[in-house]
Amino acid sequence: MTALQEKPKAVAPSGPPPRRRGKRATALAGTDKLVLALMLGIPTFVHLLFVWIPTLGSVALSFSRWNGIGGFEDIEWIGVGNYVEIFTEYPRFWPAVQHNLIWLLFLLIVPTSAGLLLAVLLDRELRFSRIYQSALYMPMVLSLALVGFIWQLIYTPDGGLLNSVLGLDKPVDWIGDSDINLYAVMVAAAWRHTGYIMLLYLAGLKSVDPALKEAASLDGASASQTFFRVTFPVMKPVNIVVAVVTVIEALRAFDIVYVINKGRNGLELLSVLVTDNIIGEASRIGRGSAVAVILLTISLGVIIPYLYQTFSKENRS
């Protein structure tokens, strides 16, 4: 939307091209240059120091053995030893990978289709639409830690809402049973995620040119054909945002399992394995960093295509 509006404006000044740009640069006074340098420099410095330097630090430390407490002289460089150990010996790694994958698939399927369905239903002239939207958005403002607390009231084996509603003879321990607790927690996480997906798709649907739909229905397409063949493909940018948001959300998942049982007993996640090295009992910075690098690699797999699709348009204009 905004991209469309800004283009002519961005083009206009570059119309009488490089000469003006050169003039402008020289027109900047010394103090102005300094002010600009500070305006760009300070934030960039803060961002690099606290985000990107630690990222590189994780990569470097993943090739080391270190307890993190002593000085840097205690660091022992061991090459890819941590990775070998993680892949072959570390018992919590593969379950964590599996849980993260299940988490991702679950988020990609359940909240995404629910959010899309609700967005389609609400994208019309409808009474009480605003009230419906408010109710559906509300879980979004709660922290995942709080979601964990609130859902524990539903899942507790004795007197929890779910067991009482189901009325089973033998109460199910939704949180304690390591075969099902992952799914129970994912439902709670999806509860919060659906509103966000719905919001993204509602914005996407509003930006679809109504003429397209009209043209399709004039050509005799049914409502579902119009949606799946015309509307949904046209929303490609939104679909990409949804995919990125969901993958990142799945990789970040931590708070909710941590408040429930510190990420043990069926709730192991990659994020928990990393954090355990600094706030848990195991203090193996090298191994934790190697897990962090694996997280980084997966997330770059979606971040880079996203950046490409977002910024390539600007490169062209």
Place this chain on the structure above:
Amino acid sequence: MTATLERPSVPVKKTRPTTPARVALHVFLILTCLMTLAPLLWAVYASLRTYDDTSVNGYFSIAKSLTFENFAKAWEIGDLPHFYWNTFLITVPALLITLVLSSMVAFAVSRFSFKFNIGLLMLFTAGNLLPQQVIVTPLWRLYRLIELPAWMSESESLIDSPLGVILIHIAFQMGFCTFVLSNYMKTIPYELTEAARVDGASVFRQYWQLTLPLCRPVLAALATLEFTWIYNDFLWALVLIQDGDKMPVTSALQNLKGTFFTDNNLIAAGSLLVALPTLVVFFVLQRQFVGGLTLGSTKG
């Protein structure tokens, strides 16, 4: 011709809203909304009941009486005012500085053309998308390295200090805000700052007195969002603050769980009290909240 013939038929359908399909749609939406609200309503219900009532009759029963006692108790036992204050000390400075710094970058990047403009924006955007765990271990070590005078931090380093949490919020959240703000600033007519420049306005005046006031709606939206996100942070404070007394309220929930042992009514009341500020913000500023998230997504 065909268009004019067809048009009347469409509105006729629309002006008759009580078709069975419409009713079904409303029923479905009402049920979905109720199911969405159920966990919160359940927590409210549990929080209003006494321990004696629920331990005898169970939670799935009609309440004998309703009381606000649990809230008062959670407030006191959980020492909530203290933790709210900790959160306040982190959230407000982090929020303000994030907005100032990212609006500066956005202004510079959208009003002046440098070779590295897009590279810089990509760097900020990518940084904001990283999972926090990717950076948390070295950050934790870095914080122990950075020494500070005692008046800035009681622990004399960035670890275990609200300042450290504020800094990482700023560094991390700047990515999203810069992205949204620069997209917005690009829609402001170029001629505006050009004219100011011709009139001899300094770069800082173009930013502070001309561009920022025009960005008020986006700044409001971002402030709403960032308040919720920083308030809701759990991981940064959990890792970077070791003294339980200095934790912000969301991370302190973990302590509350121990304090309240198994009294679920108290946990419910405590959880709702912690959720309250974000819920209030959501109800009062929902337009800004939704608008901010939409702005962050429609571009691209």
